[in-house]
Amino acid sequence: MKSFSKKAEMFPYVILGIVAIVAISGIVISFNNATITAAASKKGCTTIQDGTIKYENPTCGNIIPLGFDKWGHNYQAHTFKGKYCDNYCNATWCQPYSTVDLEMKWNDAWLSNKDCDGDGFLDYGTNNWEDAWITNHMKDTYEMDGKTCTWTWFVKIVYWPDQAACAAAGGVPLWGQFCQIESVYNDPCGGYHGVEQLLIPPGLGGGVR
Template sequence: MKGKFPTVASILLFLMMTISPVVAKPNSTGFDKYGYNYQAHIFKGWYPNYARERYVGDTPYEGVWYSEWGNIPEDLRGEFEVWYNVWLIMKWNDAWLSNKDRDGDGKLDRHWGYDSYTGSGAWLTNHQIGWYVGDDGKIHQWEWFVKIVAPDYMPVDEDDDGYDDVSGAKIIWGSFLVIQSVYNDPYGGYHGVEELVTPAGFGAW
């Protein structure tokens, strides 16, 4: 194919509120086998591992850099999506997912001190790297970076265009906004900013 990687837009939709909840271990440090470092508020690993056991069971997926399909056997590729072999880095703040269990429910807290994410100051970033085979038969790399925030109000979309009428930002998951996205795919002819809302800093939201 030539052009934008076909499932980039859908990858983020799969992520939903997807930093996978975990039984609270406030004193644990470092990265676990799936790629999470909850104390440092970061995930770094292959895309399907973000969901932990739900996608990959007890054995994390081991991908292959500079490969469209990675380690998915050819006879199984109809059952898997090409996004399996996408490298993913997620970062978030304590309001999105804390590294503490203050309410004693055995899980790390979300939007602590608030009934919902609205007004909590929560934010999340995604940085994804993947590959595809172009019309020239060669492997080409794409990268996508996005910032997501929980504003202090419920987004409004009276004209049903998918964008918040107040800020102009793209609405995602009903109550969140995409304040910046950057997509680069040199072979496909894509370079730079897709979405940029002013202000683009997390502190303004």
């Protein structure tokens, strides 16, 4: 396993980790600069309990189940807990990171547990992403100088369309619409301990723009 104790080595991996939360289990989310389309209607919504909402990525399966699926997603509860590659339904490209543990939580504005626009899939970006947020917590080990080292990384991302304001506040602009507002990285072997970035404690979403 490649050592992630050095920031220069770890940074490309972390970006992949953040991207993982965008494409949750093949739920295809596109950020086209400033143009994002929200769900059309809240009336007559289909729920996961109805047993007809499908995965957008057929590799993941057909119908999304209530509760945890075999990959570790619980769309009803807005959470994922499993291996990094399980988030992508064991895609070939992510195998170098297959040992990484990944936990995610998100709110309804990020990815809903309903289909309200009638396309047969879960809705994302409801209410034009207003107050949308997601968290990403990764953990893994590596060997260095004959001992096993553990690193963890926790990230919070919120909807923040004013990218200049995000950067000015000390955040990390993402995908033209979002902002990383917190980063907590621990790797004792590499000399990293705790909070690296914390813009708006506590909480997620709401009032950050």
